[in-house]
Each structure stands twice: as C-alpha cells, then as structure tokens.
Amino acid sequence: MRYRVVVIGAGFAGIGMAIALKQAGIDDFVVLDRADDLGGTWRDNSYPDLTCDIPSQLYSFSFRPWRWSRRFPARDEILAYLHALIAEHGLDPHLRFGRAVAAAEFDERRAVWNLTLDDGDTLQATALVCAVGQLGRPALPDIPGRDRFGAIRALRAERLAWLDVRPEVQEAFNSWVASASRTSVWESGCHSWYTTASGRNTNNWPDHTFLYRYRVRHFDLAAYRVRPRQPAAAGASAA
Numbered sequence: 001m002r003y004r005v006v007v008i009g010a011g012f013a014g015i016g017m018a019i020a021l022k023q024a025g026i027d028d029f030v031v032l033d034r035a036d037d038l039g040g041t042w043r044d045n046s047y048p049d050l051t052c053d054i055p056s057q058l059y060s061f062s063f064r065p066w067r068w069s070r071r072f073p074a075r076d077e078i079l080a081y082l083h084a085l086i087a088e089h090g091l092d093p094h095l096r097f098g099r100a101v102a103a104a105e106f107d108e109r110r111a112v113w114n115l116t117l118d119d120g121d122t123l124q125a126t127a128l129v130c131a132v133g134q135l136g137r138p139a140l141p142d143i144p145g146r147d148r149f150g151a152i153r154a155l156r157a158e159r160l161a162w163l164d165v166r167p168e169v170q171e172a173f174n175s176w177v178a179s180a181s182r183t184s185v186w187e188s189g190c191h192s193w194y195t196t197a198s199g200r201n202t203n204n205w206p207d208h209t210f211l212y213r214y215r216v217r218h219f220d221l222a223a224y225r226v227r228p229r230q231p232a233a234a235g236a237s238a239a
C-alpha cells in the first residue's frame with residue numbers, strides 16, 4: 001500500500017500533524033501507532049493524580065482552545081481533548097492501531113520511503129513524519145543493586161502498573177516529622193532557614209541516621225496503593 005504521507009505516532013505531535021495535513025487539503029495519509037489507542041504519553045501513563053505541569057492554555061493547540069476545568073488539567077481531560085480533535089477533524093479513518101513500525105528506509109532512486117512493520121507487513125510513503133515521542137520507553141538508571149530494591153521487586157512480582165504511598169501513611173509520616181522536629185535544633189530557637197514561613201520542617205530528618213537508613217531500605221507494600229498492570233495491547237512493544 002502506498003500513501004502520500006505516513007505519520008508514525010498518534011500522540012500530540014502525530015495528531016497535530018494529521019490535522020495540519022487535512023488543513024492543507026491532503027487526504028492521502030495514515031497515522032500508525034503501535035498501541036491500541038491514541039494519546040501517546042497520556043494513554044500510557046495513568047498513575048494517581050497525573051496532571052499536566054504547564055498551564056492548560058499552553059498545553060493545547062493554538063487553533064483549538066479548550067474549556068479546561070482547571071489550570072493544570074488531569075490526564076483524562078487531556079485524553080478527552082485529543083479524542084475531541086479526532087472527531088472534529090474526521091481523523092478516525094486515517095488512524096491505524098496495533099501497527100508498530102520496525103524499519104524505515106528511503107529509496108533515493110524511486111524517492112519513496114519503504115516501511116516495514118513488526119508483523120512483516122510493508123508500506124510505502126512519499127513523505128514520512130516521525131512523531132514517535134521520546135519518553136515512551138521508561139529508562140531505569142543502572143544503579144548497582146537496583147533489582148534488589150523492594151519497590152522494583154514488588155512492581156515486577158505483583159505485576160503492577162504503579163504504586164503510590166497511601167495518603168494516610170503519608171499523613172502519619174508528616175505528623176511524626178512535625179512532632180519529632182519540635183525538639184530538634186532546627187526548631188528550637190530562633191527562626192531557621194530550614195523551616196517554611198509557617199515554621200514547618202520540610203527538609204530535615206529529625207532523628208538518627210540509623211533510623212533514616214532503616215526507613216529508606218525497608219519497603220512495606222501495605223503502605224502503598226497499587227494498580228495491576230493491564231495485559232499488553234497487540235502490537236505494543238516493551239515500552
């Protein structure tokens with residue numbers, strides 16, 4: 001199959017490109033994505049309270065402002081925005097999911113891109129747009145002993161998508177820090193630059209280093225809320 005344009009990736013970049021092609025009057029194109037839905041980053045990540053860290057007015061296309069419910073919108077709202085764009089611009093017929101591009105080679109003599117998908121299928125394109133993102137493959141730092149770390153072991157053994165400290169556990173910890181800090185050198189006299197304007201210690205460990213060492217080495221899964229991993233989508237790679 002030959003197309004005028006093939007776009008790889010149905011995240012913000014790929015969708016923006018697809019809209020631009022439509023606006024330029026080009027209809028002979030497809031957007032390929034290895035996953036089973038659009039959204040890229042915002043599809044793949046679902047950890048609790050995932051929100052955009054820049055103001056929503058800036059995290060939207062200039063040609064399509066959106067009525068965001070808050071300044072830093074949540075993941076679901078961003079995904080809804082992308083789905084709305086697909087509907088508004090009639091992009092559905094151009095999207096192909098479960099299509100992972102394994103190789104792309106430019107044939108200079110024929111001036112055509114030859115694409116090979118991971119299932120062996122092939123496609124040709126006059127123009128190729130690579131919108132594959134850069135944060136789709138989590139990179140774990142290569143720290144010695146990494147695989148013995150309790151949280152990483154739990155993620156693998158329990159097949160978890162994420163884990164996050166339970167709010168009540170966090171609150172209990174914060175209260176303990178506040179009460180233990182009261183007798184520490186940072187809070188026992190004149191105002192210290194280690195504390196906030198309201199006198200709260202947010203920086204210093206208020207106990208022995210032995211306890212600190214124990215606390216950071218000891219992992220208790222019961223202190224976390226978790227979500228099991230979903231089965232991998234067809235065509236999705238190990239990203």
Ligand SMILES: Cc1cc2nc3c(=O)[nH]c(=O)nc-3n(C[C@H](O)[C@H](O)[C@H](O)COP(=O)(O)OP(=O)(O)OC[C@H]3O[C@@H](n4cnc5c(N)ncnc54)[C@H](O)[C@@H]3O)c2cc1C
Nearest residue numbers: 009010011012013033034040041052053100101132133135
């Ligand atoms: C957890 C997280 C939070 C973030 N939060 C923010 C934020 O708050 N503010 C901000 O500005 N940015 C944030 N980013 C950055 C975010 O990635 C970009 O803002 C933007 O969404 C990237 O869009 P993209 O289309 O370039 O790439 P992506 O969203 O990564 O989309 C790329 C798409 O290409 C597909 N793909 C990749 N390789 C292939 C292949 N070989 N074949 C077929 N399909 C393929 C992928 O499946 C994916 O759907 C965050 C990133 C992460 C990971």
